[in-house]
Amino acid sequence: MLSRRGFLGLVAAGVTVAGLSACSGSSSTAGAVKKGGADLSKKLLLPTFTAAKIPTPDLPIDAGQDPAYLKYPDTLVKSVATPPGDGSKITSLTQTWDVAPPGTADSAYLQALNKALNAQWEMNIVVGDGYPDKFNAIIASDDLPDLVWFPPNQGLQRVPELLAAKFHDLTSYLSGDAVKKYPNLANLGDVAWKSAITNGKIYGVAVAYSRFGQVMLTNEDFWKPVGGTAFTSADDFLQKAGSLVDKSKNKYPLEPAYVNMVHMFSQWHGAPNTWKLENGKLTHQYETAEYQAAIEFAVKAFKADLFWPDATLATVKDKAANGQIGAYVESFPGFLNDSRRQNYNLGVIVPFAATSSSKPVFNMALGSVGFTAVSNKVDKGRIEMLLNVLNFMAAPFGTEENQLINYGVEGTHFTKSGGDLVYTSKGETEVPTTWQPISFVVGSPSALFLPGQPDRTKLIHDFQTKVAPMVQQRVTTGHFSDTNTEKGGELSTMGSEMIVDIVSGRKSMSEWPEFVKSWMAKGGAAMKAEYEASLAKG
Structure with a gap:
C-alpha cells in the first residue's frame, strides 16, 4: 500500500x-x-x-523477531x-x-x-x-x-x-x-x-x-552458478560476483545505487550505525576506518563492473525479476512488500565478515x-x-x-x-x-504475514533470527540537534555526492579525509557537539 x-x-x-x-x-x-x-x-x-x-x-519470537503468522489467525483478540x-x-x-x-x-x-x-x-x-x-x-x-x-x-x-x-x-x-x-x-x-x-x-x-533497517535483496537464481549467496569474505563476494558479469546479456550483480550499496558493505566491515558512542564521545561513520573500507570496496566493485552501468536506472525491480540484476537494496517494509508481489526466487543476504578481523553488524532503523x-x-x-x-x-x-x-x-x-x-x-x-x-x-x-506465502514468511523470519546477534541501534535516537534539522539534508547530500564521485571514479579515495574535514566544518562537528550534550544528560 x-x-x-x-x-x-x-x-x-x-x-x-x-x-x-x-x-x-x-x-x-x-x-x-x-x-x-x-x-x-x-x-x-x-x-x-x-x-x-x-x-x-x-514462529518463535525469542530473539526479538517480529510476530510471524503462516496464515491469518482464526481467532482474533479484542484489545479495546x-x-x-x-x-x-x-x-x-x-x-x-x-x-x-x-x-x-x-x-x-x-x-x-x-x-x-x-x-x-x-x-x-x-x-x-x-x-x-x-x-x-x-x-x-x-x-x-x-x-x-x-x-x-x-x-x-x-x-x-x-x-x-x-x-x-x-x-x-x-x-x-x-x-x-x-x-x-x-x-x-x-x-x-x-x-x-x-x-x-x-x-x-x-x-x-x-525496527529493522535496509536489506540487500537478491534474485537467488542469478547467484546459483556460484553456489548461492553465502560468502566467506568481501573478496569472496567480489570474485564470485565478478564471474557472473555478462555484458553481452546485460547481466550485472548489483543495482547502481552506490550509496545504499556502501551502506551494505559498511555492515560487512562493522561500521557504526551513523554514530558510534564511546565514553560520552561520538564518532561519525564517515570518520571510521570501517566506513572508509566500505567505500574502497565499492570502488573495487565498480572497477570490476559489478554495478549496472546506467546509474539513472529506474526499473531496478524489473531487471531483478528478469535475472539481469542480482541484488538491490530495499527498506525492511519494502522487503515485505516485494515478498508479497515479486514472483521470482527472492532472497536476502545476511551481513557477513568482510575480512577475518571484521565483525559484521546489522543496522536497525528508527522504529x-x-x-x-x-x-x-x-x-x-x-x-x-x-x-x-x-x-x-x-x-x-x-x-x-x-x-x-x-x-x-x-x-x-x-x-x-x-x-x-x-x-x-x-x-x-x-x-x-x-x-x-x-x-x-x-x-x-x-x-510478518504474507497471504498464501508461508515459505517467504519463514525466509523473512529466518533473516531476522540470523541478524539478531549483530543488530546495532542508532545511539542518537530520541536526541535532538538543531544543526541536524537545519543542515542535515545538505550534509547528507554532500556525503552522498562524494561517495558517488569516488565510487564512479570521478574523484579519488585519497580525497576522502579532506572531505570529512570539510563535512565536519560545515555542520558535522556542530551536530556531534549537540548530540553529545544531549546524551550527557542521560
Whole structure:
C-alpha cells in the first residue's frame, strides 16, 4: 500500500517553523530517559513496555523477531473493550503518497471506523510532497488540529521550542507505568518511544514502524552458478560476483545505487550505525576506518563492473525479476512488500565478515516514522479521550481493531479465503488510500504475514533470527540537534555526492579525509557537539 523506499530516504530542505521568532534558538532533547523502570535517570521514565495480547505466533519470537503468522489467525483478540471516543470530531494533519481517499460521506470504511471509535475522524491530508510547507502554514495560522504528525526526516526545525509553545506535554499520561492505561500504546516498545521524546519530555505518541533497517535483496537464481549467496569474505563476494558479469546479456550483480550499496558493505566491515558512542564521545561513520573500507570496496566493485552501468536506472525491480540484476537494496517494509508481489526466487543476504578481523553488524532503523503530538488548542479534558482513540488505532496484528483498520468490514471490504483476507473492489477503492494517511498519525508494531506465502514468511523470519546477534541501534535516537534539522539534508547530500564521485571514479579515495574535514566544518562537528550534550544528560 505504501511506497516507503523513497519516503524513508527523503530529507527535505530545511524549513523554518513560523510563529516562533521570539523563542530561543537553543535546544537539546531527550536527554534523560530510563528504560523499563531501571534507575538510569531521575528525569524521565520511558513508557513501560507491556506485550499486548495477540494470537500465538506460528514462529518463535525469542530473539526479538517480529510476530510471524503462516496464515491469518482464526481467532482474533479484542484489545479495546468499548468505543474510546466521546462522539466529537477529531482533527489531524497527515500525509499520503497515494491519491486522496474518499470523504466520510462516500466511504463505508470511514463510516465503520468512526462508529467503532465513537468519533468523527477528520484528516487534513497533504498529498505527495509539501508536508513541511503545509505544516509551517498551519503553525503560522495558529489554527492547529487536535493531532499533528511530526515526521522524522522532512527537515522540520526548532522542534523543541515549537512543542513547548504549542503542544501538550504528555509525560504524566504516558511515562513509566502510566502508559498501562493504554495497553496498545504500552506495546509499542522502547525503540519507537524514544522518537517521541524531546527535552526529556514525551510530547507525542510514537508512530510505530519497522525496527529493522535496509536489506540487500537478491534474485537467488542469478547467484546459483556460484553456489548461492553465502560468502566467506568481501573478496569472496567480489570474485564470485565478478564471474557472473555478462555484458553481452546485460547481466550485472548489483543495482547502481552506490550509496545504499556502501551502506551494505559498511555492515560487512562493522561500521557504526551513523554514530558510534564511546565514553560520552561520538564518532561519525564517515570518520571510521570501517566506513572508509566500505567505500574502497565499492570502488573495487565498480572497477570490476559489478554495478549496472546506467546509474539513472529506474526499473531496478524489473531487471531483478528478469535475472539481469542480482541484488538491490530495499527498506525492511519494502522487503515485505516485494515478498508479497515479486514472483521470482527472492532472497536476502545476511551481513557477513568482510575480512577475518571484521565483525559484521546489522543496522536497525528508527522504529518509528516520527510521532503525533496533541495541540494545546485541545482542552486538557479531551487528552485522555484522544489517547484512548490512538490506543485503539495502535492495536497490533491479530486483533479485531487491527483487522478493521487494515481491511475494513467483512463482506463489504474483504472476504475470507483460504486463511487469507481478500479485498473486494470496494475495499480496494476505500481501504488502502485511507489507511495510508492514518498510518502516519498512528501505527502498530510490525508483524510478518504474507497471504498464501508461508515459505517467504519463514525466509523473512529466518533473516531476522540470523541478524539478531549483530543488530546495532542508532545511539542518537530520541536526541535532538538543531544543526541536524537545519543542515542535515545538505550534509547528507554532500556525503552522498562524494561517495558517488569516488565510487564512479570521478574523484579519488585519497580525497576522502579532506572531505570529512570539510563535512565536519560545515555542520558535522556542530551536530556531534549537540548530540553529545544531549546524551550527557542521560
